[in-house]
Amino acid sequence: MKTDAQPLVPALEITGEQVAIGTWKADLAEVIATSVELRELMHQARTEEAVELLQSRQVEEQAALVALDARPEEILSLTAMNTAGRPAYARDVVDNLPPVVLSELVAPEDARMIRFNSSLLATMSPTTLNRTIEETLDPVRYHGHRGQVSWEWLEAVASLNETNRIAELLHVIDETVLEEALVPHMDGMQMNETFSGAGASVSAFRTLSADGAGVFLPSCGDEIIDGVLRRLHDAAPDLISRIVRNAWETAGASQR
Numbered sequence: 001m002k003t004d005a006q007p008l009v010p011a012l013e014i015t016g017e018q019v020a021i022g023t024w025k026a027d028l029a030e031v032i033a034t035s036v037e038l039r040e041l042m043h044q045a046r047t048e049e050a051v052e053l054l055q056s057r058q059v060e061e062q063a064a065l066v067a068l069d070a071r072p073e074e075i076l077s078l079t080a081m082n083t084a085g086r087p088a089y090a091r092d093v094v095d096n097l098p099p100v101v102l103s104e105l106v107a108p109e110d111a112r113m114i115r116f117n118s119s120l121l122a123t124m125s126p127t128t129l130n131r132t133i134e135e136t137l138d139p140v141r142y143h144g145h146r147g148q149v150s151w152e153w154l155e156a157v158a159s160l161n162e163t164n165r166i167a168e169l170l171h172v173i174d175e176t177v178l179e180e181a182l183v184p185h186m187d188g189m190q191m192n193e194t195f196s197g198a199g200a201s202v203s204a205f206r207t208l209s210a211d212g213a214g215v216f217l218p219s220c221g222d223e224i225i226d227g228v229l230r231r232l233h234d235a236a237p238d239l240i241s242r243i244v245r246n247a248w249e250t251a252g253a254s255q256r
Contacts, residue, residue, distance in 0.1 A: 011098050011099075012063070012064055012067050012068075012098050014028060016028075017029065019031050019064055019068075021060040021063055021064060021096055022060065022096075024058060024060035024061065026061060026064070031061065031064055031065065031068065032068070034053070034057070034061075034065060035065055035068055035069060037053065038050050038053060038054060038065065038069075038075065038078075039069075041053065042074070047078075047081075047085060048085075050078060051078050051081045054075070054078050054079060055078070055079065059090075059092045059093055059096055060096055062079055062090070062093045062096075063093050063096035063097050066079070066093065066097060066101070067097060067098055067101045072101055072104075072105060073105055073108065073117070076089050076093065076094070076097075076105070076120075077089065079093045080093075088119075088123075089119065089120060089123045090123075091123050091124065091125060094120065094123055094124045094125075094128060095124065095125055095127075095128045099131060099132040099135040099136060100135075102120075102124070102128070102132045103132055103136050105117055105120055106120055106121060106132075106156055107152065107156065115155075115159070116155070116156040116159045118156075118159050118160050118161070121156060121157065121159070121160055121169070122160060122162070122165060126168055126169055126171075126172035127172065129157075129169055129172065129173070130172045130173055130174070133150075133153050133173060133177060134174070134177075136149060136153075137149055137150065137177065143180070143183075144184065146180050147180050147181060147183055147184040148184070150177050150178070150180045150181035151181040151182075151184070151185070153173075153177075153181070154178070154181045154228060154232065155228055157169050157170060157232070158227075158228045158231040158232055163234060163235045164235070166231070166232065166235035166236070167235040167236045167239075170232060170235060170236045170239055170240075171236065171239065175239075175242075175243060175246075178239075178243045179243055179246050179247045179250060182229075182243060182244060182247035183247045183250055183251045184251075185220050185222070185225050185247075186220070186244075186247050186248045186250075186251035187220075187251065188219075188220040188221035188222065189218055189219075189220045189221075189244070189248055190218045190219055190220070190221070191208075191218055191248050208241040208242075208244055208245045217229060217230060217233045217240070217241070217244070229244070
């Protein structure tokens with residue numbers, strides 16, 4: 001659970017003829033000229049020169065070049081490209097990108113083969129993920145819509161291959177956000193189901209209690225949702241057990 005205020009990276013700002021990120025400032029026309037040069041090099045398949053040009057710039061300028069491009073992922077993939085030409089994202093550049101750009105890159109609308117950019121999620125710092133989620137949710141007021149947005153973020157985190165990385169990211173997200181994501185899916189959660197063993201019966205709700213060790217996660221009746229929850233629970237059983245229990249109580253399912 002997030003216990004301290006998370007530092008926010010200053011947003012990219014364009015004022016008159018200047019572009020700025022934090023204390024870094026530059027002439028907008030010069031940054032645009034660099035962007036055009038990058039695109040021309042890439043169009044001519046002079047990738048090594050494009051990488052050299054981009055990586056020679058300050059981190060903040062690289063972030064600005066990514067954010068201002070019509071296809072930001074293509075530019076971002078050059079920021080940590082190695083000498084063998086393997087594309088990769090530089091974490092320090094990612095950590096300086098505006099949340100609106102990051103959210104679009106994490107769940108690209110034009111992607112055909114993948115739903116989430118797991119490589120980006122694997123690269124960004126936990127703090128960057130948290131600030132992106134918070135700023136994505138900030139303008140959303142209706143609880144139902146907040147739940148949908150929060151759930152999509154959890155689906156994105158669950159798409160990662162490394163369990164330890166999933167746990168690392170989950171533990172920095174505010175627990176109220178995690179709960180908001182789960183509340184809409186609690187109606188079908190079989191929390192009153194009982195399980196027998198060693199001469200005793202215990203409810204699913206009890207297995208998720210603080211003294212239940214979070215060893216069992218009941219089904220909510222939807223295979224896709226169950227799959228996401230199992231993935232998250234495998235990574236952070238104590239945390240997810242607590243969140244599921246709290247979300248179920250918040251949803252009022254225990255009164256039905």
